Amino acid sequence: APQESNSIKPFFSTPLSTIEEGNRLVPRVIGEDISKIPLHSDINFNSSPNRASQLECVLSQLKEELEQKSLRLLECEGQLKELPTLEEELRRTKEEFVETVKSVGEDKKFYEEQLGILRETREQLAERERELKEVRIELEQKEEDMVRTTADVKALQRIMEGLQQKLQEAKTFTQAGEDSESAEDKYKKECDELRSTVITLKDQISSLEKILENEKMSNKSLLEKIDNLKIEKESILSELNTMKSNSVSIQVELEKALVSSNEKMQMIESLRSDLEVSSKEKSSLNMKCQKLKKELEQLTRKQKVELKNILQKDHEEAQKVKEELESLKSTNSELQSACEKLQQELSEVGSNLELLRELNVKDEKIEELQAELAKLDHDKQVLRDEKHKTEQCLNKEISELKVLIEDLNKNSLQTVEVEQVNMKDRESLMRKYEVLKREYERLRRARRECEKKCLVLKDELTKEKQYSARLQGLTGGKRVPQLQVSKSNLVDIRPDGMKMTNSLDNLTDEVQKELNTSAQLDQSLITDLQNNTETGVEVVRSDNMTPHVDYLSARLAEAETAFHVERVVVNELRARLVEEHQRLMEERARTLELQEEVATLHTLNDQFEDKFKNIVSQLEQQVNEVKELRHNMQPADPNFMDKEKLKKLAEENQRRVDELLQERLFNKNQLLYLREELAKLQQERE
Numbered sequence: 001a002p003q004e005s006n007s008i009k010p011f012f013s014t015p016l017s018t019i020e021e022g023n024r025l026v027p028r029v030i031g032e033d034i035s036k037i038p039l040h041s042d043i044n045f046n047s048s049p050n051r052a053s054q055l056e057c058v059l060s061q062l063k064e065e066l067e068q069k070s071l072r073l074l075e076c077e078g079q080l081k082e083l084p085t086l087e088e089e090l091r092r093t094k095e096e097f098v099e100t101v102k103s104v105g106e107d108k109k110f111y112e113e114q115l116g117i118l119r120e121t122r123e124q125l126a127e128r129e130r131e132l133k134e135v136r137i138e139l140e141q142k143e144e145d146m147v148r149t150t151a152d153v154k155a156l157q158r159i160m161e162g163l164q165q166k167l168q169e170a171k172t173f174t175q176a177g178e179d180s181e182s183a184e185d186k187y188k189k190e191c192d193e194l195r196s197t198v199i200t201l202k203d204q205i206s207s208l209e210k211i212l213e214n215e216k217m218s219n220k221s222l223l224e225k226i227d228n229l230k231i232e233k234e235s236i237l238s239e240l241n242t243m244k245s246n247s248v249s250i251q252v253e254l255e256k257a258l259v260s261s262n263e264k265m266q267m268i269e270s271l272r273s274d275l276e277v278s279s280k281e282k283s284s285l286n287m288k289c290q291k292l293k294k295e296l297e298q299l300t301r302k303q304k305v306e307l308k309n310i311l312q313k314d315h316e317e318a319q320k321v322k323e324e325l326e327s328l329k330s331t332n333s334e335l336q337s338a339c340e341k342l343q344q345e346l347s348e349v350g351s352n353l354e355l356l357r358e359l360n361v362k363d364e365k366i367e368e369l370q371a372e373l374a375k376l377d378h379d380k381q382v383l384r385d386e387k388h389k390t391e392q393c394l395n396k397e398i399s400e401l402k403v404l405i406e407d408l409n410k411n412s413l414q415t416v417e418v419e420q421v422n423m424k425d426r427e428s429l430m431r432k433y434e435v436l437k438r439e440y441e442r443l444r445r446a447r448r449e450c451e452k453k454c455l456v457l458k459d460e461l462t463k464e465k466q467y468s469a470r471l472q473g474l475t476g477g478k479r480v481p482q483l484q485v486s487k488s489n490l491v492d493i494r495p496d497g498m499k500m501t502n503s504l505d506n507l508t509d510e511v512q513k514e515l516n517t518s519a520q521l522d523q524s525l526i527t528d529l530q531n532n533t534e535t536g537v538e539v540v541r542s543d544n545m546t547p548h549v550d551y552l553s554a555r556l557a558e559a560e561t562a563f564h565v566e567r568v569v570v571n572e573l574r575a576r577l578v579e580e581h582q583r584l585m586e587e588r589a590r591t592l593e594l595q596e597e598v599a600t601l602h603t604l605n606d607q608f609e610d611k612f613k614n615i616v617s618q619l620e621q622q623v624n625e626v627k628e629l630r631h632n633m634q635p636a637d638p639n640f641m642d643k644e645k646l647k648k649l650a651e652e653n654q655r656r657v658d659e660l661l662q663e664r665l666f667n668k669n670q671l672l673y674l675r676e677e678l679a680k681l682q683q684e685r686e
Contacts, residue, residue: 055310062303069296076289083282090271097268104261107573111254114577117584118247124588125240143672150665209659211614216666239583246580253573376453386443 069292073289073292076285079285080282083278086278087275090275093271094268097264100264101261104257107257108254110577111250114581115247118243121584243580250573383443383446390443
């Protein structure tokens with residue numbers, strides 16, 4: 001009898017308000033279907049004296065079922081709240097993919113335009129080669145003309161030799177002499193005429209010498225221009241080779257960009273399919289939640305009716321048992337004192353559990369801070385490497401600038417156009433130097449910020465360690481075994497943090513792996529919770545969808561970083577194409593300058609031909625005058641005073657003719673040299 005009173009007293013001592021409050025207690029996770037839950041109509045109440053204990057068990061079961069259903073509803077509501085955020089993130093990623101596809105299409109058009117410009121430059125180079133061939137043919141024709149002129153000069157030399165022989169014959173006639181005064185007068189007149197002709201010949205020879213000097217200077221300038229053309233040709237060939245290699249690299253990068261764009265489109269399609277699946281799951285969850293709500297409402301109504309009937313019966317029985325209750329008050333007071341003691345012990349255990357939970361949380365925070373410290377150390381090392389690289393680049397740029405300044409000081413006597421080009425190069429180099437200097441300062445600032453963050457994290461770590469040590473001292477370093485029950489199975493199935501690679505090929509595989517791991521995790525949770533419900537072990541409440549959502553958000557952030565990297569690559573390609581376009585424009589300007597110089601060479605050659613024709617005509621005139629003098633010559637007085645002057649004039653004429661022949665040979669050698677140089681240029685061009 002006293003044992004039965006001990007089992008009945010807690011049930012009848014609790015009023016209806018405590019029962020209704022128990023329905024609002026914190027629920028726990030279950031994985032069973034609603035159809036498997038037993039209803040109150042299926043329970044048979046015995047009419048034995050243990051009916052109160054049976055009622056208490058039924059009420060506890062009903063409470064557990066209500067807790068399970070309320071927890072299930074909370075989980076469904078949490079999932080419904082998280083789905084719109086996922087949809088927004090997927091929509092943003094879709095928009096970014098569309099933008100990247102558009103940018104890739106624009107880059108493709110730009111690259112095609114650049115390839116068309118390269119083709120035009122190749123055609124222009126072919127036209128220039130044709131012009132050089134034409135110049136070569138003209139130079140060969142000029143060489144033939146020079147050979148003809150040398151033959152003419154040799155004929156003139158022979159004529160001069162005949163004139164010298166005739167002058168010697170005239171000298172013999174003067175030695176023989178005649179005594180007539182009329183002959184002397186005629187001879188004097190002829191001598192005066194010869195003197196006048198000699199003076200005119202001297203003037204013509206002086207003019208011819210000046211013309212030859214001018215031609216020598218023009219030939220020297222032509223040689224210098226040819227050397228400059230050779231140097232420019234070499235530079236143009238080297239730039240063409242670099243352009244070809246750059247075009248090949250650009251084509252490869254274009255192919256890569258197209259492949260990446262196709263992969264991104266595939267990713268977009270997969271994300272669309274995931275969205276559709278998630279929307280379907282959302283709709284199914286909404287339907288399930290509505291069904292659960294209806295079933296809960298029906299169950300609560302039935303339970304209320306049944307509880308009212310049971311309470312009425314119990315109230316009738318309670319009146320009968322009042323006498324027994326009076327006898328059991330003493331035992332009830334003892335039980336209350338024991339319950340108070342147990343409650344104190346439970347409160348102490350609860351405080352210890354809270355402290356242990358805080359310790360576990362602090363340990364996790366310490367591990368996270370240590371991981372962040374390791375990351376910051378790695379970033380610090382990367383910044384140091386980048387700083388070292390930037391310093392090396394700056395030193396190289398400074399050395400190049402010094403070399404360029406020295407070269408500019410050495411070549412300060414060159415033309416104004418070259419100085420302007422060098423000034424532009426200096427300005428561009430100074431801009432590069434300023435840009436590198438800014439990057440160096442930015443890296444220094446980032447390094448300082450990282451160092452500050454490291455110090456702050458170290459301080460937080462020390463504080464967390466001190467706090468954890470203090471908590472462990474309070475708890476005596478002991479852990480409650482109940483804490484090891486809820487997370488044992490979850491740690492084994494939790495996926496490892498996979499690092500995001502730059503390539504988008506592995507992204508689909510990683511997403512599939514994460515889906516598989518999430519499915520395994522859900523299945524393992526359901527099985528563990530079913531086992532726990534069967535064994536009666538209480539499980540700590542944990543959100544099922546939060547780790548998945550966190551992981552998906554992390555994956556989306558990593559995908560966004562990959563998209564930013566792809567955008568940076570596309571911008572670099574654009575910058576390279578702009579630089580190559582500038583180089584093409586510079587090459588066009590150089591080709592125009594070369595065309596102008598070729599035109600000047602043509603004009604100089606025409607002037608040279610005109611001058612040579614004038615010289616030949618003057619020599620022909622001199623030959624005709626000598627012939628006329630020979631026909632008009634007669635014997636003169638042997639004692640005539642101007643014989644020595646005539647000899648000197650004849651020697652000077654011979655000397656000047658020899659100089660003209662030498663200059664002619666020099667010009668011929670120069671033409672041969674130019675011809676060889678043009679042949680070499682043609683071979684190099686081919």
